[in-house]
Amino acid sequence: MSGVAIAFWVLAAVAVVTSLLVITSRNPVASVLYLVITFFCLAGLFVTLHSHFLAAIQVLVYAGAIMVLFLFVVMLLNLGTPQWFDVAGTPVKFAALVLGVGFVGALVAAGVGDFEPGASGPAAGVDPDVLGSTEAIASALYSAYYLPFLVTALLLLVAMVGAVVLARRER
């Protein structure tokens, strides 16, 4: 097996196991920490896809900023110890499992596992390392995709104001 293949299988296995631990763990603090490991694995998978910039952003924004926010709220609300039995009953669990296995089964049966880019594949001479580079993404972001970029900035501003208004103690 090549290095990329070994990296893929290890990262994929750790990502699946830790995300299963996120949804089965009783303790919310443990869930948050398992989720950080999942996000690091996804960043590693982005590296195997030659998307180094997105891997760095994944670690900085997801594993850094968003998970610190989650951990902060869990600690703030003093939910460190499980206070009630917060997993749904057996019928719901069974239905969710059947739906989940059915969904993945349907996708695999539909052939996502065999998908290979066909005629629309990369043009000859496209270097994947150049494609995922910071420079290439920046030039796309500030030219062809400038409007979505601006709308995202506006969204972040609105979300910031909204979070302050929501969390403020009303008198």
Add this chain to the structure above:
Amino acid sequence: MSEIGVGHYITLSAVLFTIGAIGVLTRKNAIIVFMSIEIMLNAANLAFVTFATAIGDLGGMVMVLIVIAVAAAEAAVGLAIIVAMFRHRETVNIEAFSTMRG
């Protein structure tokens, strides 16, 4: 087996998305439901990056950046809502919040 293709990444993305969906369906702790949604967003991101690399188009990578920004905004507002809910009911059990169920 030794050759890793687009299909492997897409299958992993589907599996992670399903794990997130099962988390949303089975947990009653609002914060863990929220984390399950983050897992689903990340699974979608993995599919975006995979296809962007496979067909050599940057649109998918730009989309991932926008998804990450929206996830950050969603986390900020969502956690503020959870804090406000906790202040009213002293719990984050989603079954305690059924006022608008009708």
